Amino acid sequence: GGGGFRPAREMHEVVCAGCGGIAKVPFLPRGDRPVYCSDCFRGGAR
Structure with missing residues (x-):
């Protein structure tokens, strides 16, 4: 196994x-x- 390196x-x-x-x-x-940013995704948007 073992593929190439990826982030x-x-x-x-x-x-x-x-x-x-x-x-x-x-x-x-x-x-x-x-798609929402982390704030909107968590319902933090006002």
Whole structure:
């Protein structure tokens, strides 16, 4: 076994659907569902 080395997470910057700010997510959104930053995801947005 043993593949090549890769970073644990590749972070992608996307626009948060909640506040419009930059959200960094460890996956690449396809655009078919909204993506939220950590604050909005936890319901911290006012």
